[in-house]
Amino acid sequence: MSLLHIDNIGHGYRTGGLLGRRHWLQVLDGISIELQAGQSLGLLGSSGSGKSTLGRLLLGLEKPTHGHVTFAGQDVSRLRGPQARDFQRAVQLVFQDAPGAFNPQRSIGWSIAEPLRHLSGLDSTAREQRVLTLLQQMGLREEHAERLPHQLSGGQLQRANIARALAVSPQLVVLDEALSNLDRVLQLQLLQRLEMLRRESGTAFVLITHDLSLVRYFCQRVVLLDAGRIVEDRPVDGSLRFAHGVGKQLQAAVLPQRPFKPEAANQRTG
Amino acid sequence: MARSTLELQGLRIEGRAGVLVDDVDLQLRRGEVCALVGSSGSGKSLSCLGLLDLLPAGLARTHGQLLLDGQPLPAAQIRGRVASLVLQNPRSAFNPVRNMASHAQETLQLRGIVGTAAGARMVQCLEAVGLDEHERVLQTYAFQLSGGMLQRMMIALALMAESPFLLADEPTSDLDALSQARFLDLLMNLVQQHGLGVLLVTHDMGVVARCADQVVVMDAGRIVERQAVHGLFDRPASAAARTLLEAHQILTGSPP
Numbered sequence: 001m002s003l004l005h006i007d008n009i010g011h012g013y014r015t016g017g018l019l020g021r022r023h024w025l026q027v028l029d030g031i032s033i034e035l036q037a038g039q040s041l042g043l044l045g046s047s048g049s050g051k052s053t054l055g056r057l058l059l060g061l062e063k064p065t066h067g068h069v070t071f072a073g074q075d076v077s078r079l080r081g082p083q084a085r086d087f088q089r090a091v092q093l094v095f096q097d098a099p100g101a102f103n104p105q106r107s108i109g110w111s112i113a114e115p116l117r118h119l120s121g122l123d124s125t126a127r128e129q130r131v132l133t134l135l136q137q138m139g140l141r142e143e144h145a146e147r148l149p150h151q152l153s154g155g156q157l158q159r160a161n162i163a164r165a166l167a168v169s170p171q172l173v174v175l176d177e178a179l180s181n182l183d184r185v186l187q188l189q190l191l192q193r194l195e196m197l198r199r200e201s202g203t204a205f206v207l208i209t210h211d212l213s214l215v216r217y218f219c220q221r222v223v224l225l226d227a228g229r230i231v232e233d234r235p236v237d238g239s240l241r242f243a244h245g246v247g248k249q250l251q252a253a254v255l256p257q258r259p260f261k262p263e264a265a266n267q268r269t270g
Numbered sequence: 271m272a273r274s275t276l277e278l279q280g281l282r283i284e285g286r287a288g289v290l291v292d293d294v295d296l297q298l299r300r301g302e303v304c305a306l307v308g309s310s311g312s313g314k315s316l317s318c319l320g321l322l323d324l325l326p327a328g329l330a331r332t333h334g335q336l337l338l339d340g341q342p343l344p345a346a347q348i349r350g351r352v353a354s355l356v357l358q359n360p361r362s363a364f365n366p367v368r369n370m371a372s373h374a375q376e377t378l379q380l381r382g383i384v385g386t387a388a389g390a391r392m393v394q395c396l397e398a399v400g401l402d403e404h405e406r407v408l409q410t411y412a413f414q415l416s417g418g419m420l421q422r423m424m425i426a427l428a429l430m431a432e433s434p435f436l437l438a439d440e441p442t443s444d445l446d447a448l449s450q451a452r453f454l455d456l457l458m459n460l461v462q463q464h465g466l467g468v469l470l471v472t473h474d475m476g477v478v479a480r481c482a483d484q485v486v487v488m489d490a491g492r493i494v495e496r497q498a499v500h501g502l503f504d505r506p507a508s509a510a511a512r513t514l515l516e517a518h519q520i521l522t523g524s525p526p
Contacts, residue, residue, distance in 0.1 A: 046446055046448050047416070047448075047449075153310055153311060154310070155310055181443065181444075183309060183310055183473035183474070184473065184474060184475065184514065184517040184518050185309055185473075185513055185514060185517040186310075187517070187521065188517040188520055188521055210446040210447045210448070211447055213521045213522050213523070214521070216523060217520070217521050249448060250447055250448065252451070253447040253448050253450065254447070254476075255451075255454075255474065255476025255477060255480050255522070256476065256479045257476070257479065257522045257523065258479055258503050259479045259482070259499045259500055259503055260479070
């Protein structure tokens with residue numbers, strides 16, 4: 001049985017306010033995806049393609065207007081009580097905006113321990129220990145636990161954000177543009193750590209991004225979204241080539257690996 | 271070209287914690303892109319702001335001067351006239367209660383362009399940056415435009431100011447891949463067609479490979495390497511440059 005099964009879902013929003021003309025905006029249509037434990041899936045698309053909405057539906061934050069999302073065999077929009085808690089523990093989400101994801105008045109350690117207080121049976125000493133392990137896993141130091149969010153750099157804060165998502169040892173982590181703001185060196189370090197986690201503990205990942213190079217490095221499969229529909233679903237290998245226009249555009253937008261201006265133009269030295 | 275080089279010599283920036291940036295020399299030529307690279311916290315953004323004397327409170331430029339074609343000039347005379355600035359987050363750079371036309375009028379008024387001439391110049395500059403629906407765009411407020419469109423609007427304003435140099439601090443970090451590619455195409459077009467001289471602050475070696483002629487590498491507040499772009503990619507000398515290049519090469523597919 002697959003870990004996550006998205007069965008032909010569609011979703012939309014009613015737009016227009018009190019005075020404006022109301023109409024229905026279809027955001028997603030006919031989406032079906034299956035994800036196995038320990039798999040990493042890239043959700044690729046340009047702005048407005050519906051990839052973040054899909055992320056929200058995966059987590060049961062919204063109920064799709066039609067179709068079902070099932071996690072470990074259960075419809076996520078019907079979970080109540082202890083089953084809902086189990087689901088919250090099993091699936092975690094990380095957004096791009098790390099500063100907005102932390103309580104500015106609480107220490108980093110307190111924030112990382114928050115899911116442990118609500119979703120685990122650990123006592124306070126065990127929680128502290130777990131926080132330290134998590135910080136270490138994400139390449140942060142013990143002293144960072146004591147700091148307030150504004151005392152960390154953007155990159156450090158996003159690592160703390162991911163550490164919090166990993167606190168309750170989820171089976172699936174959804175990263176919604178969570179690496180987009182970081183520099184390349186940090187992106188690579190984080191992906192390497194997450195890759196290790198995926199291999200060692202079988203955590204599945206959904207990486208929502210517009211950056212093809214991250215998908216190529218980290219994901220085993222890629223789903224390309226355009227205007228709310230899946231236009232491609234293919235394995236990621238060395239010869240990844242998209243056939244659809246949007247995929248080709250994203251491929252063309254990848255920055256060159258080496259300078260391609262003629263060298264002669266650069267001979268003048270400073 | 272009357273104005274051809276803008277030079278920064280011996281920039282030092284100090285804060286309460288001590289010296290943050292020291293001994294930074296930069297040279298910009300018209301029609302060329304100089305990339306200033308380094309990891310987060312290396313002082314590259316501070317150097318860019320310090321160049322124009324736009325440092326945040328608590329930090330001060332204690333040393334350094336600007337030369338335009340060898341003539342010393344105060345930063346206040348460079349700012350907006352000789353060099354315009356484009357920042358990472360375009361949303362915070364616009365006045366939220368004034369529309370785009372009003373921003374454009376302000377810029378043009380400083381150059382003495384008003385009335386129908388101003389209207390014509392606005393349309394021309396918006397078209398140059400690919401904002402084709404200029405009438406609609408000029409009537410909008412910052413919250414009604416996407417990040418990519420605002421970034422292009424910032425460039426359009428810089429064009430209206432007709433400053434020969436542009437300082438761009440991580441101009442594409444907040445844009446998606448497609449908007450980034452479009453923005454860089456536009457920038458290079460301006461460099462080649464209008465002889466714009468650009469200082470491009472970035473941590474992405476892909477952006478460097480796409481645009482730069484010269485590369486200056488910063489680490490811990492100092493310049494550690496200075497090379498033409500091909501030399502840097504072939505023979506990086508500093509550890510900071512090697513780290514950046516390595517991550518870039520692994521993520522773009524073929525390790526060194």
